[in-house]
Amino acid sequence: MIRLEDLTFSYNGGPPVLKNIDLKIEKGEMVGILGPNGSGKSTLLRLMSGAIEPSRGRVYLDEKELSRTGRREIAKKMAVVPQETVLGFDFTVREVVSMGRYPHLGRFQFNDPRSHYTIDRAMRSTEVLELSDKSFSKLSGGEKQRTILARALAQEPIILLLDEPTRNLDIRHSLDIMTLVKDMNIGGALTVVVILHDLDLAARFCNRAILLKEGRVHRDGPMEKVLTPEHIHQVFDVRSRVRREEVMRIEVIG
Amino acid sequence: MRGRPHVLAILGVVLLITVILGISVGPVSLPLMDVLKVLLSGLPGLSGLSNSVPPAHRTIVMDIRLPVVVMALLVGAGLSSSGAAMQGLFKNPLVDPFIIGISAGGAFGWVLGLLAGERVAFVDSDIVRAFLSFSFGIGTVTAAYLLSRTGSTIPLTNLLLAGVALSASMTAATQLAVYLFIDNPTPIIFSLMGSCANSRWSEIAVVAPVVIIGVLILSFFGRELNAFSTGEDNARYLGIEVERMKVIILAVGTLVAAIGIPFCGMIGFVGLMVPHIVRRLIGPDHRYLLPASALFGGAFLVLCDLFSRTVLDVAIPLGIVTGLIGGGFFIYLLKARRAYT
Numbered sequence: 001m002i003r004l005e006d007l008t009f010s011y012n013g014g015p016p017v018l019k020n021i022d023l024k025i026e027k028g029e030m031v032g033i034l035g036p037n038g039s040g041k042s043t044l045l046r047l048m049s050g051a052i053e054p055s056r057g058r059v060y061l062d063e064k065e066l067s068r069t070g071r072r073e074i075a076k077k078m079a080v081v082p083q084e085t086v087l088g089f090d091f092t093v094r095e096v097v098s099m100g101r102y103p104h105l106g107r108f109q110f111n112d113p114r115s116h117y118t119i120d121r122a123m124r125s126t127e128v129l130e131l132s133d134k135s136f137s138k139l140s141g142g143e144k145q146r147t148i149l150a151r152a153l154a155q156e157p158i159i160l161l162l163d164e165p166t167r168n169l170d171i172r173h174s175l176d177i178m179t180l181v182k183d184m185n186i187g188g189a190l191t192v193v194v195i196l197h198d199l200d201l202a203a204r205f206c207n208r209a210i211l212l213k214e215g216r217v218h219r220d221g222p223m224e225k226v227l228t229p230e231h232i233h234q235v236f237d238v239r240s241r242v243r244r245e246e247v248m249r250i251e252v253i254g
Numbered sequence: 255m256r257g258r259p260h261v262l263a264i265l266g267v268v269l270l271i272t273v274i275l276g277i278s279v280g281p282v283s284l285p286l287m288d289v290l291k292v293l294l295s296g297l298p299g300l301s302g303l304s305n306s307v308p309p310a311h312r313t314i315v316m317d318i319r320l321p322v323v324v325m326a327l328l329v330g331a332g333l334s335s336s337g338a339a340m341q342g343l344f345k346n347p348l349v350d351p352f353i354i355g356i357s358a359g360g361a362f363g364w365v366l367g368l369l370a371g372e373r374v375a376f377v378d379s380d381i382v383r384a385f386l387s388f389s390f391g392i393g394t395v396t397a398a399y400l401l402s403r404t405g406s407t408i409p410l411t412n413l414l415l416a417g418v419a420l421s422a423s424m425t426a427a428t429q430l431a432v433y434l435f436i437d438n439p440t441p442i443i444f445s446l447m448g449s450c451a452n453s454r455w456s457e458i459a460v461v462a463p464v465v466i467i468g469v470l471i472l473s474f475f476g477r478e479l480n481a482f483s484t485g486e487d488n489a490r491y492l493g494i495e496v497e498r499m500k501v502i503i504l505a506v507g508t509l510v511a512a513i514g515i516p517f518c519g520m521i522g523f524v525g526l527m528v529p530h531i532v533r534r535l536i537g538p539d540h541r542y543l544l545p546a547s548a549l550f551g552g553a554f555l556v557l558c559d560l561f562s563r564t565v566l567d568v569a570i571p572l573g574i575v576t577g578l579i580g581g582g583f584f585i586y587l588l589k590a591r592r593a594y595t
Contacts, residue, residue, distance in 0.1 A: 075493030
C-alpha cells in the first residue's frame with residue numbers, strides 16, 4: 001500500500017531527521033510507529049501523508065509516486081488524524097465531519113444522500129452523533145479527537161494515519177479510540193499506521209511495530225519480536241517486563 | 255441547520271432597502287415612491303412608470319445618487335467578501351485584504367500618478383492614476399507573495415509578515431512623496447481617506463464585472479476555505495492542492511478588494527469587520543459566509559456613505575466613517591469576547 005524507498009529528510013538543509021528509510025506497509029496491517037521524542041516519528045508520518053516531501057528517496061501509495069498523485073486522489077484513499085486540530089472559526093461538529101466528504105464531491109455538488117449516510121455512520125461509530133450541533137472549539141480533548149476521527153472516516157479511506165491519537169486523553173478514552181480503530185482494522189480491512197507513545201497500548205492493539213531511534217529504523221517486524229525488553233532498553237533506556245496475556249502487555253519498571 | 259438560505263434572502267432584501275434609502279436621502283430629499291418608480295422604469299416594459307416623476311428628480315436618481323450608491327455597494331461587497339475569504343485562507347479572523355499591502359500600495363501608486371501628472375501633461379488623467387494605483391496595490395501583494403516563498407511553498411505566516419512590512423514601507427514612501435513634493439497636501443489626504451462621491455457610470459462599468467465575477471468565484475471555493483480554516487495540513491489531507499488554492503484565493507481576493515481603490519480611495523475596516531458580523535448571523539461555513547458577506551458589506555457601505563454625506567453639513571470622507579465604526583466595533587468585540595471565553 002505504502003512504500004518508502006531510501007528516504008532521507010532534513011528541514012531546510014539541516015541535519016537529517018530521517019536517514020535511509022526503507023519500509024513497506026501492507027494491506028490490512030495495523031502498524032505502530034514507536035520511538036523516543038525526536039526520533040522522527042511525526043516526520044515519518046508526515047512523509048507518508050505527503051504533507052512534506054522527502055529530501056531524497058520516494059514515497060509510493062499503491063505503486064504510484066505520492067508527489068505525482070493529485071491530493072484529491074490521495075484523500076480518497078488515505079485519511080490523516082493529526083495530533084491536534086485547532087479551528088480558526090466556530091464550526092459545529094457536524095460541519096467538521098462533513099468536510100471529510102470533500103474529495104468525493106464535485107465543485108457544484110452539495111452533500112448527496114450517500115454523503116449524509118456516510119457522515120452519520122462515521123459519527124455514530126465514533127459516538128459524536130449527539131454532539132452534532134455543538135461547537136467544535138468547546139469540546140473536550142477526547143471529543144475533538146473523536147470528531148476528527150469521524151471526519152477521517154467520512155473520507156471512506158482504505159488507509160488511516162494517526163499521530164498520537166491518545167495524546168491528551170485519559171486511559172478510558174484512549175482505550176475506546178484504539179478499540180474503535182482496531183475494530184475497523186479487523187472488520188473493514190482498514191490499514192492503520194499509528195504513532196503511539198504508550199508501548200503497552202501499542203502492544204495491545206498493533207500487530208507490527210516500527211521502532212525508530214535517532215532517525216533510523218532500529219527494529220521493524222511483528223510486535224512480539226520488536227518490543228523485547230532488550231530493544232526497549234536500547235531505544236528508550238528503560239527496563240521493562242513483557243507479559244503474554246490474551247494480548248501482549250508491556251510494563252515499564254524504570 | 256440554521257436556515258441559511260433564509261438569512262441570505264433577508265440580507266438581499268436589506269440590501270435593496272438600503273439602496274433605495276441611499277438614493278432618496280440627500281440635500282434634496284426624494285419621495286421613496288419616486289425613487290422606486292425611476293428604478294423600476296429601467297426594467298423592460300415598465301419604462302412609462304417614471305413619467306409622473308419630475309425630470310429633475312429623475313436626473314438626481316440616475317446621474318447623481320444611483321452611481322454613488324452602486325459604487326458603495328460594489329466596493330463594500332468586494333472588500334467584505336475578500337476579507338471573508340482571506341480570513342478563511344489564513345485561518346485568522348484578524349486578517350483583511352488591506353493588511354497584505356493592497357491599500358498601502360494603491361495609495362502610493364495614486365500619489366505617484368499625481369506627481370507624474372503634474373510634471374508630464376499627457377499622463378495627467380484619472381485613468382493613469384487609477385491604473386497606477388491598481389497596479390501598485392496588486393504589485394505589493396505580489397511582492398509579499400514572492401518574498402514569503404520558501405522552496406515551493408508559501409507559508410501563510412510569512413506572507414502576512416511580508417505584507418505588513420511592505421505596507422509599512424509603502425505608507426512611509428507615500429508620506430515621503432507627499433511631504434517632499436506636494437505644497438498643499440490637504441486635498442490629497444482627503445482623497446486618500448476614501449469616498450464614493452463623484453462616482454460615475456463609466457467607473458462602475460470597470461468595477462462591477464470584477465466584483466461580481468470575483469464574489470461568485472470566491473463563493474464557489476467555500477468548501478476549500480472551510481478546509482483551510484482547519485489548518486493548511488488538514489486542507490491538504492482533505493484533498494486540496496493547497497498551494498494552487500492559495501494563489502487563486504489571493505489573486506481573486508486581491509482583485510475584488512483592489513479594484514475599488516483607484517476610484518474610491520482607501521476605505522478601511524470594512525473587509526475586517528463585516529465577515530465578523532456575518533459569521534454571527536450565518537455561521538462560519540464559507541459557502542454561505544462569502545455571498546452573505548458580499549450582501550451585508552454592500553448594504554453596510556451604502557449606509558456608511560449615506561451617513562457620511564448627511565450627518566454634518568459637509569460630507570465626511572467615507573474612510574473616516576468606516577474607521578470610526580470599525581474602531582468602536584473592535585472594542586466591543588474585545589469586551590464581548592472576554593465575556594464569553
